Amino acid sequence: MSDLKAIIFNIQGFSIQDGPGIRTTVFFKGCPLSCKWCANPESQVFKSDIIHVPTKCTHCFRCLSFCTKGAVKLPDEIGGNPIFDHSICVNCEDQDMCEHSCYSAAIEKVGKNMTVDEVMDILLDDEPFFRKSGGGVTVSGGEPMVHPEFVKELFIECQDNYIHTAMETCGYVAWDVFKEVLKYTDLVLYDIKHMDPEIHKELTGVTNEVILENLRKIVSETSTEAIIRIPVIPGANDTNENMHATAQYAKEIGIREVHILPYHRMGMGKYIGLGIEYPLGESVESPSNERMETIRDIFRSYGLICKIGGTEKGDSK
Amino acid sequence: MSRRINLNYTKRDTLTPKVKEAKEKLFAAEPHIDTRKLVIETEIYQKYGFTKSPNMLKAMVFDRLSREKKVWVDENPICGHLTDYVYGSYFQPFREFEWAIDRDEFALQRGSAYATEEEKEIIRKCGEYWVGNAVKDRVRPIIQSRYGLDVQELIDIGVGLNFDDDMGTTTFPDHDTVINKGLNYIIERCKDYQSKLKIWNVDHPDPSAGEVPKEDTFNTAISPMPDYKKWEFYEACIISCEALIHQAHRYAEAAREAAAVEKDPERKAELEQMAEACDWVPANPARTFKEAIQSLWFITMGGWQNLCMTVDHAPLRFPQYMYRCYKDDIEAGRITDDEVIDWIQYWFLKVNTQNFVMSPELALWNSSRIAQQLTLGGLDPKTGEDATNELDYLVIEAQRRAQCPEPLLAVMYHNKLSHKFLVKCAELVATGIGQPSFHGQEVAMKRRLLHESGPIEDIRNQAVSGCVQSVIPGMTDGAWEARFNMYKPLEFMLSNGVDIKSGKHIGPAFGDPCECKTWEEFYAQLIKYYEYWVIICRDISTLEWNVMRDFPCPLLSAVTYDCLARGMDVVDGGARYNWGDGVCISGNVDTTNSLAAIKKLVYDDKVITMDQLVKAIKADWVGYEDIQNLCLKAPKYGNNDDYVDDIGRQLHADFAEIHNRRPDYMGRETITPSAYSVTGHYPFGMRSWASPDGRKAGMTFTDATLSATPGTDKSGPTAVIKSAVKLIDPVVYGSTHFNMKFHPTALEGRENIDKFLDLIKTYFDEGGYQIQFNCVTQEKLLEAKKNPEENKDLIVRVAGFSAYFVTLAPPVQDEIIERTSHTW
Known part of the structure; x- marks a missing residue:
C-alpha cells in the first residue's frame, strides 16, 4: 500500500x-x-483551514492567546467575534492546537x-x-x-x-x-x-x-x-x-x-x-x-x- | 476483529512446481491395505482382552503402532504417513470382518488395493479372532430374538443401511488446544485429574468423588463413571498422547537422518526445519504457522491411526485456530502469503492420504468420500462478529489452484459475511469443484438451542461436520445412526407388508391399501408402517452404539471437552454436547412425489383406482404405461407447488415426531433425524420396486434430500428454492441437503456472480440451511464417463462431499449427469 x-x-x-x-x-x-453559489466554500482551498462558528463562540478569546502567528484579532466592538486572517491560517501548522484551544468547539479544523x-x-x-x-x-x-x-x-x-x-x-x-x-x-x-x-x-x-x-x-x-x-x-x-x-x-x-x-x-x-x-x-x-x-x-x-x-x-x- | 483483510500473494492459477510434483506423486500412488495394525490389535486383544479396560486396550494398540510403524520423510515438508504406505489404510475388524476373509480386492476411496497371498493369510488368521466376535455379530442375534428380523435381510431389501459397517467413535477434536497449548498440557491435566481421584472406593463408586471440575457445568453426563474407571481412562489418555509424541520424535529422527546425507543445501535446511518441528509439536504449543500445520496433521493422523472412518477428526474451523501462528509469522516477517498457500496445499495433500478400507456394502453408499469438512466464515464465538480472516481467503485461493477433492470447504453463512468473501467463494464454485458448500449459521444455532443448553460462546461456535450437519468443535461427540430408505414403508403399504421384488413377507401388514376409502385413511395407515420401521432402525442403531462403547478412542477423547473433566470417553458420553445425528433419510423426494400422485390420481381426481395403481406398480408399469404416464404427470416437488410440497412437509414432520420418540443410546433426548443422502439414493433405489411417482423398479432415487428429481423441476431455480425451504424444517432435522447444478456460463462475470449470490442469500433469508452447487457442463461429464483415463482430475459435487468423477459408481455418474442444469 x-x-x-x-x-x-x-x-x-x-x-x-x-x-x-x-x-x-x-x-x-x-x-x-x-462557483458563486458553492455550498462548501471550505472545500475550495487546497489546504486545510480553520473555520470559526460564530453561533458557538462564547467570546472568551482564548484562541487569541493561543495563536502564535497573530492571525486572530479582537473585534472592533464589544460583543463581536474574533477576526481570523485566513491567509495566515491556511499556512499555519498549528491548526490542531488552534482547534483544541477552543473550549466551546467554535473553531474547527477543516481538512485532514x-x-x-x-x-x-x-x-x-x-x-x-x-x-x-x-x-x-x-x-x-x-x-x-x-x-x-x-x-x-x-x-x-x-x-x-x-x-x-x-x-x-x-x-x-x-x-x-x-x-x-x-x-x-x-x-x-x-x-x-x-x-x-x-x-x-x-x-x-x-x-x-x-x-x-x-x-x-x-x-x-x-x-x-x-x-x-x-x-x-x-x-x-x-x-x-x-x-x-x-x-x-x-x-x-x-x-x-x-x-x-x-x-x-x-x-x-x-x-x-x-x-x-x-x-x-x-x-x-x-x-x-x-x-x-x-x-x-x-x-x-x-x-x-x-x-x-x-x-x-x-x-x- | 478487524474487518480489514490484508492479503499479499502472487496472482497465479497454477501450483508451484514443488507442490505440483508432490500432488502428482500422491495421486499416482498405488492403494495399499496395511495389516500391521490388524496384527497388533489382534495380539493385544487376544492377550489382554479380559484384563484391561477398553480404553487401555486401545491405548496399548496405538502405543505399539507408534513404535513399530514405518516412518520416512518425502517431498512433502509436512511429516507423517497414516500407514506404511503413501496411500494405504488399516482395517476396523471390530465392526464386522467376515467380508474381508479370502478377498483379493479391497475398495479404498481412490481405487482398489489388491491383497498379496501373505496378506490374505494374515487376514484369515486374525479373522479367526474377530469373525463372530465383532460388534455386528453381537448385535444381530439380539435383534433376531427381540423382533424376529434378520438385519442382513433388512439391508438386502433396502430398508436401511449402515447398521454396523461404518460406526465408531467419530470425534470433533479441539484443534485449538492441541496446536496452541500442546499435548503436554493435556497430559498435565490428565495427571492432575488422576491425582484427585479416590481410588480406594472401588466397590461403591462415589459419583461426587474428587473435585467437581469447574468447566463441567453443562449437560451433565447421564451416568457418571466410577473413579477406578476414570483412573484407567486418564492413564489411557496419557499413553495415547505420549505415543503420538513418540511417533513425532521418530519422524524428527528420520528427517535428521535424511538431512545428514543430503547434498542440496536448500533441501538440507528444509529437512532440518522438519526435524525441529517434529521435535517440538504436538507436545508443545506451535511457534510458527508451519509447526501449527505439522501439529494439526499429527493429531489428525494419530486420530486416523486409532480409528479411520468417514468424517472422523475433520479440520473444522481451520482459519480460527491457525490464526495466532499465521498472524505472528506475518507480523514478524517469517512467512509470506505465498508460502502460506503452499503449506496449506501441502496439508491438503496430506488430507488426501486419509482413507479407509470399505466393506462392499459400505462402498455402495459411501464411495469416494472422507468428508474432512473445513469450515470457513462463521461467527466469532466471543463477540458474535464475522469471524472471517485472511486464512479464509488463503484457503479458498489454495483450493482454487490445487483442486483437491478433500478437505471439503464449507461456508458457515451469515448476513455479516462481506461481499468480497462471498465473491471469492462463488469464484471457487465456478471452477466446477463443487466447493464450498453453504450452511446457514442461524439455523445451526437455532437447532443447537432447541436441543441443548450451553453458553452463547459455544452456541455461536458452529462448524460444518459430517456431510451437511453442524457441530460445536472440540466439545461434541460423534454418534450417528443408520440410513433409512424413506420409500420402503410406502412400498410395504402398497403391497401390504411384502417386499415386492423378493415376494417375502417382512415386518407387519396393516391391511390392503384398496380398503382405504379416503386420503386421510391411507395416510394414517402409512404412518403405522413408519412407526414400526423407524423405531426398528433406531433400535438397531442404539444397540450398536452401546456395544461400540467397548471400542473407545482415548487419544481424541483427551482433546474433547469435557471428557477429561468427567473422566469419560466420548463413546461413554464424555463430550459436552451430543451431535444427535439420528437416523438419516434418503429417497424422501421420490416418496413425496409418490404420495402426491396417489392423492391426486386416486383420491382427488379419481382417475384411477388404488387397485389399478397397485397392479401397475407390481408389474413395474409393464402393460400399464398409460397409468405410469398419469403418474409422471402428477404434481412434482421442486416447482413451488403447495399441493405436493405440503404433503411432503407433513410427512417429514410426522417422521421427525416418530423418530424422536426414542432417546439416543445414552438415553439422551438430544437426537434429531438427519436428511442427507451421501450416495445412499443409489442402493436404496436399486433395492426398491417401482414407485407411484412413475419411477421404474431399481432406478436410482433423487439425490440429496431437497433436490428435485431430475427433469421434474420445470419452473427454474427460484421455484426449486421456494420448494426446498418448505419440505423439511431444518431446525427440527439435524441437517438438510440441497444440490443445485448450474451451467458454467451462469457464473461468468461479475454480474452473474452477483445474481448467483443473491440466489443463495434469498435461500438463507427464507430459512434454508444447506446448499451446494455443481458447475460442470453435461458434455464434460459425458466425456469423462467415456474417457475416464483422460479425465482423472474432474471433481464433482456428489452429495455432502466432492469426489473425483471417475471414481464413482456408474449409476451415480449417470445420476449426476441427469441433474437439471440451470442457467439464467
Whole structure:
C-alpha cells in the first residue's frame, strides 16, 4: 500500500443524495472552480483551514492567546467575534492546537491528510449497508479529480472489496488523467453549470469546453455510467434557453439521465465562518417547486430521464 | 476483529512446481491395505482382552503402532504417513470382518488395493479372532430374538443401511488446544485429574468423588463413571498422547537422518526445519504457522491411526485456530502469503492420504468420500462478529489452484459475511469443484438451542461436520445412526407388508391399501408402517452404539471437552454436547412425489383406482404405461407447488415426531433425524420396486434430500428454492441437503456472480440451511464417463462431499449427469 495522502475535509456516512442506495461520501478539499453559489466554500482551498462558528463562540478569546502567528484579532466592538486572517491560517501548522484551544468547539479544523488505507477503514464500516441497499462510495469535494492518483487507488481498493464507486465531478480535468481514474469508476455524477462558455467563465472562473468535451468522451469511450447534474441557480443559469441547450447537448452525446438540484443557501453560514463575502449575494432565493417541475419537463421532452434532487421517486420516463 | 483483510500473494492459477510434483506423486500412488495394525490389535486383544479396560486396550494398540510403524520423510515438508504406505489404510475388524476373509480386492476411496497371498493369510488368521466376535455379530442375534428380523435381510431389501459397517467413535477434536497449548498440557491435566481421584472406593463408586471440575457445568453426563474407571481412562489418555509424541520424535529422527546425507543445501535446511518441528509439536504449543500445520496433521493422523472412518477428526474451523501462528509469522516477517498457500496445499495433500478400507456394502453408499469438512466464515464465538480472516481467503485461493477433492470447504453463512468473501467463494464454485458448500449459521444455532443448553460462546461456535450437519468443535461427540430408505414403508403399504421384488413377507401388514376409502385413511395407515420401521432402525442403531462403547478412542477423547473433566470417553458420553445425528433419510423426494400422485390420481381426481395403481406398480408399469404416464404427470416437488410440497412437509414432520420418540443410546433426548443422502439414493433405489411417482423398479432415487428429481423441476431455480425451504424444517432435522447444478456460463462475470449470490442469500433469508452447487457442463461429464483415463482430475459435487468423477459408481455418474442444469 502506498503512503499517498490527500486532504479530506469530511467523510459522510448515510449519504442518500449522491448516487444509488446508501452511500458514504468522501469530500476532498480543493477545487479548480470557484462557483458563486458553492455550498462548501471550505472545500475550495487546497489546504486545510480553520473555520470559526460564530453561533458557538462564547467570546472568551482564548484562541487569541493561543495563536502564535497573530492571525486572530479582537473585534472592533464589544460583543463581536474574533477576526481570523485566513491567509495566515491556511499556512499555519498549528491548526490542531488552534482547534483544541477552543473550549466551546467554535473553531474547527477543516481538512485532514489521510492515506487510502485510513479512508478505506472508514468506508468498510458501512459495507453491509452498501450491500443491502445497492449503495457504495461517492467521492465529492471540492473536486475529487484534483487528487487523481489518490482517487484511483481508493477506487481500486473499493472494487477489490466489491463496493460500487461513484464520483461527483465538475469535469474540469485533463482527459489523460481523467480516463485513468474512470477505469475504476462505476458512475459519474457530472456537473454541467452552463452551456455558454463566457457565462460559464463568469460564474465559475473557467470556461466549459474541456468539461463538455470530457463528458462526450466518457459516454463514447468508457464503460462508466454518467448522469448529468445541474444546480439550478436563479438568475445565473436557470433560463429555459440554457436548459434547452443542455438537454440538446445531453441527448446528442448519449446521456440518459439528468438530475436537477434546486439552489439552496445552506452554505451561507460557512462563508461567514471563513470570513469571506457570499459572492452570489444574500437576496437569491431557492427556485420554487413549480419552476423545478417546468425545468424537469423540458428535459423530459427530450426523452431524458429527469429527477429533481436526484432522489425523486417514481420517475422512469 | 478487524474487518480489514490484508492479503499479499502472487496472482497465479497454477501450483508451484514443488507442490505440483508432490500432488502428482500422491495421486499416482498405488492403494495399499496395511495389516500391521490388524496384527497388533489382534495380539493385544487376544492377550489382554479380559484384563484391561477398553480404553487401555486401545491405548496399548496405538502405543505399539507408534513404535513399530514405518516412518520416512518425502517431498512433502509436512511429516507423517497414516500407514506404511503413501496411500494405504488399516482395517476396523471390530465392526464386522467376515467380508474381508479370502478377498483379493479391497475398495479404498481412490481405487482398489489388491491383497498379496501373505496378506490374505494374515487376514484369515486374525479373522479367526474377530469373525463372530465383532460388534455386528453381537448385535444381530439380539435383534433376531427381540423382533424376529434378520438385519442382513433388512439391508438386502433396502430398508436401511449402515447398521454396523461404518460406526465408531467419530470425534470433533479441539484443534485449538492441541496446536496452541500442546499435548503436554493435556497430559498435565490428565495427571492432575488422576491425582484427585479416590481410588480406594472401588466397590461403591462415589459419583461426587474428587473435585467437581469447574468447566463441567453443562449437560451433565447421564451416568457418571466410577473413579477406578476414570483412573484407567486418564492413564489411557496419557499413553495415547505420549505415543503420538513418540511417533513425532521418530519422524524428527528420520528427517535428521535424511538431512545428514543430503547434498542440496536448500533441501538440507528444509529437512532440518522438519526435524525441529517434529521435535517440538504436538507436545508443545506451535511457534510458527508451519509447526501449527505439522501439529494439526499429527493429531489428525494419530486420530486416523486409532480409528479411520468417514468424517472422523475433520479440520473444522481451520482459519480460527491457525490464526495466532499465521498472524505472528506475518507480523514478524517469517512467512509470506505465498508460502502460506503452499503449506496449506501441502496439508491438503496430506488430507488426501486419509482413507479407509470399505466393506462392499459400505462402498455402495459411501464411495469416494472422507468428508474432512473445513469450515470457513462463521461467527466469532466471543463477540458474535464475522469471524472471517485472511486464512479464509488463503484457503479458498489454495483450493482454487490445487483442486483437491478433500478437505471439503464449507461456508458457515451469515448476513455479516462481506461481499468480497462471498465473491471469492462463488469464484471457487465456478471452477466446477463443487466447493464450498453453504450452511446457514442461524439455523445451526437455532437447532443447537432447541436441543441443548450451553453458553452463547459455544452456541455461536458452529462448524460444518459430517456431510451437511453442524457441530460445536472440540466439545461434541460423534454418534450417528443408520440410513433409512424413506420409500420402503410406502412400498410395504402398497403391497401390504411384502417386499415386492423378493415376494417375502417382512415386518407387519396393516391391511390392503384398496380398503382405504379416503386420503386421510391411507395416510394414517402409512404412518403405522413408519412407526414400526423407524423405531426398528433406531433400535438397531442404539444397540450398536452401546456395544461400540467397548471400542473407545482415548487419544481424541483427551482433546474433547469435557471428557477429561468427567473422566469419560466420548463413546461413554464424555463430550459436552451430543451431535444427535439420528437416523438419516434418503429417497424422501421420490416418496413425496409418490404420495402426491396417489392423492391426486386416486383420491382427488379419481382417475384411477388404488387397485389399478397397485397392479401397475407390481408389474413395474409393464402393460400399464398409460397409468405410469398419469403418474409422471402428477404434481412434482421442486416447482413451488403447495399441493405436493405440503404433503411432503407433513410427512417429514410426522417422521421427525416418530423418530424422536426414542432417546439416543445414552438415553439422551438430544437426537434429531438427519436428511442427507451421501450416495445412499443409489442402493436404496436399486433395492426398491417401482414407485407411484412413475419411477421404474431399481432406478436410482433423487439425490440429496431437497433436490428435485431430475427433469421434474420445470419452473427454474427460484421455484426449486421456494420448494426446498418448505419440505423439511431444518431446525427440527439435524441437517438438510440441497444440490443445485448450474451451467458454467451462469457464473461468468461479475454480474452473474452477483445474481448467483443473491440466489443463495434469498435461500438463507427464507430459512434454508444447506446448499451446494455443481458447475460442470453435461458434455464434460459425458466425456469423462467415456474417457475416464483422460479425465482423472474432474471433481464433482456428489452429495455432502466432492469426489473425483471417475471414481464413482456408474449409476451415480449417470445420476449426476441427469441433474437439471440451470442457467439464467
